[in-house]
Amino acid sequence: PAFLTYLVVDALIDATFPALEKLDDTVDTLEDEITEKASPNSLNRIYHLKHAVTDLRRFLGAQREVFQRLITHGIHVQQQDMTLYYRDVYDHIVRQYETVDGLRDLLTSAMDVYLSTVSNRLNKTTTTLAVIASVFLPLSFLTGFYGMNFTYLTTQLEVPAWTFWAGIATMIGSILIQLWLFRRRGWL
Numbered sequence: 530p531a532f533l534t535y536l537v538v539d540a541l542i543d544a545t546f547p548a549l550e551k552l553d554d555t556v557d558t559l560e561d562e563i564t565e566k567a568s569p570n571s572l573n574r575i576y577h578l579k580h581a582v583t584d585l586r587r588f589l590g591a592q593r594e595v596f597q598r599l600i601t602h603g604i605h606v607q608q609q610d611m612t613l614y615y616r617d618v619y620d621h622i623v624r625q626y627e628t629v630d631g632l633r634d635l636l637t638s639a640m641d642v643y644l645s646t647v648s649n650r651l652n653k654t655t656t657t658l659a660v661i662a663s664v665f666l667p668l669s670f671l672t673g674f675y676g677m678n679f680t681y682l683t684t685q686l687e688v689p690a691w692t693f694w695a696g697i698a699t700m701i702g703s704i705l706i707q708l709w710l711f712r713r714r715g716w717l
Contacts, residue, residue, distance in 0.1 A: 531611045532611065532614070535611060535614040535615065535618065538618055539614075539617070539618050539621070542592075542618055542621045542622060542625070543621065545589075545625055546621075546625070549625060549628050549629070549632075552578070552581075552582070552632060553628070553632060555578065556578065556632055556635050556636060556639065559571060559574055559575065559578070559639060560635070560639050560642070563575075563639055563642050563643050563646065564642065564646075567642075567643045567646040567647055567650075571643060572640070572643055575636055575639055575640050575643065578636055579633065579636045579637070579640070582629055582632050582633050582636060583633065585629050586626065586629045586630065586633060589622055589625050589626040589629060590626060592622050593619065593622045593623060593626055596615060596618055596619040596622060597619060599615055599619075600612060600615050600616055600619055656716055659716075660711055660716055660717065663707060663711075664704055664707055664708070667700070667703040667704075667707070668700050668703070668704070671696065671699060671700055671703070672700075675696055
């Protein structure tokens with residue numbers, strides 16, 4: 530009966546190895562997907578996989594403890610020859626536990642990669658919006674300033690026709706100078 534118990538438990542424990550390999554492949558695929566394009570769906574998958582791995586780790590930890598006690602304390606005198614078999618099962622459980630620990634670490638790093646990718650994307654968007662706002666700031670100032678009805682300015686600037694084109698040239702010049710500065714600093 531002890532050997533039959535060993536065979537059943539060993540078959541159950543060994544059946545976990547293919548599932549762990551499949552889980553490892555899924556985590557690798559998910560990491561590649563995150564590196565290419567991080568989507569909220571990826572974060573959701575990481576979250577669910579991490580919970581599954583945590584549950585599996587908890588289960589394997591309990592099994593490991595049971596077999597450790599069985600090997601050290603629970604074997605009766607008649608079953609001394611079963612110690613090697615139970616040690617084999619214990620070694621498989623320890624290996625699976627370590628694999629699950631590694632998967633948990635991989636999922637944690639995948640979540641970190643996801644968050645840094647999203648943060649980088651947000652930084653690029655913020656930089657682009659800041660550049661656009663900076664380009665329109667002098668234009669808003671110039672149009673607002675020359676759009677005011679100062680008595681002295683309106684009488685002085687109404688006469689020459691070229692003042693309209695000078696205002697347009699000033700705006701275009703300010704845009705070109707800003708674009709040159711932004712490109713030089715690496716913002717564009």
